[in-house]
Amino acid sequence: KEKNMQPEFVEDAILEKYKTVAAATVFSALKDREDFNCLLEDVYPMTPGKTIVGRARTLRFLPDRPDLAEELAQKQGAEYEAMDLCSEGDVLVVDALGIPYEGIGGDIKYLQLKIQGASGLITDGAIRDLDEVAAYGYPIFARRRTPGIARTTKPYQANVDIQCAGVLVRPGDVIVGNDDGVVVVPSQWAKEVVEWAIEHEGVENEIKKRIEREKCSPGKYYNPKKIDEIHKELYGEHD
Numbered sequence: 001k002e003k004n005m006q007p008e009f010v011e012d013a014i015l016e017k018y019k020t021v022a023a024a025t026v027f028s029a030l031k032d033r034e035d036f037n038c039l040l041e042d043v044y045p046m047t048p049g050k051t052i053v054g055r056a057r058t059l060r061f062l063p064d065r066p067d068l069a070e071e072l073a074q075k076q077g078a079e080y081e082a083m084d085l086c087s088e089g090d091v092l093v094v095d096a097l098g099i100p101y102e103g104i105g106g107d108i109k110y111l112q113l114k115i116q117g118a119s120g121l122i123t124d125g126a127i128r129d130l131d132e133v134a135a136y137g138y139p140i141f142a143r144r145r146t147p148g149i150a151r152t153t154k155p156y157q158a159n160v161d162i163q164c165a166g167v168l169v170r171p172g173d174v175i176v177g178n179d180d181g182v183v184v185v186p187s188q189w190a191k192e193v194v195e196w197a198i199e200h201e202g203v204e205n206e207i208k209k210r211i212e213r214e215k216c217s218p219g220k221y222y223n224p225k226k227i228d229e230i231h232k233e234l235y236g237e238h239d
Contacts, residue, residue, distance in 0.1 A: 003034075004188045007172055010055055014190050015089055018053045018176050021197040026176045026183045029196040033189065040165035040182040042098075043124055043141050050139035052177040054091035054119035056169050056184070057082055061096050061104070061125070062156040072154055079105065082158035086118035091175045095162035096125025100143045102150045103128030113138060122175060122182060124165040125150075141182050203231050 018026070030038045059082040062068060072078075086092050092113060096104050106129030113121060114136035126146035127133060134140060143165075159171045167184050169175075174185040185193050207221045207230060214220075221230070 006188055007170060007186070008188045008190070009172060010174055010187050010190045012089055014194060015053055015055070015174070017194045017198065018174060018190075019051065021176075021194065021201055023176050023178045023180050023183050025197040025201055026185060026193065027181075028200065029193045030183065030185065030189075032196065033193065037167050038184050040122070040124065040141070040167055040177075040184070042143055043122065043165050043182055044143070045177070045179050046127060046130055046140040046142050046145065047134050047138075048179055050178075052091060052120040052122070052139040052141065052175060052182070054089050054175055055187075056093045056171055056173045056175050057085045057090045057118075058159055058162045058169055058171055059092060059094045059155055060157040060160055060162045061094070061150070061153040063097070064152050064154050068154060068156070072156070077155060078158045079109065079155040080112065082155075083110075083112045083116060083118070085159055086113060086116045088117045088119060090116075090118055091120040091122060092118060093162065093164050093169050093175060094121070094123035094125065095164050095169075096123050096143075096150075097153055098124045098143070098165065099153060100126055101146055101148055102126060102153060103146045103148050104150060104155075107132035111136065120175070120177075122164065122177070139177070141177055199231065199235050202234055203227055206230055206234060 104125045110133050120139040122141045126144050127142045130145040161170050172187040174190045176183050
């Protein structure tokens, strides 16, 4: 059938389902559907053990230049505009141009995300004051930590299409991450991707039970033919 290409609002009920599946399964679900770049490479958990799930709110940095600095001096900082849009169920995703040594902000600035009740912070740049920001309680994913500030870049636009670690992120896309990494799900496919992921994990759990019960080689069941057979047993035919 024809694929939906128009962004959609992702309901909270869908986000709750994403909290029950692993980032690796979501990655597999997207690859099963369409082969495109959805994994944020070289972005790591700064708060290990925490899962991040939410709708993307975005912030775009640009390389600094005198005319850009003059323009930005005339308006409110884009980072505060972006954070104002964040509440529970929203994740701030920051395009920091992949620069690993300049911090996109620290404890005072990102206190606002705690106040807003945001569900997390992700960037392909660096976080300063990490210990203090981590104490705010929300998950943080970044390229690294740093003592530095942004000297050659400036926050420019809020809630626009961005790249982060080479991946297109549009406002409203679903962000799913854990210690394995972070995956971006286009909003229009969020419902069917999470349904695929839930069923796939159900099949894998059944396979593990059979392997343990029979004490057999995983290859007996963990192959495309058996996976499809077990899926049909549990959920019926694929759509």
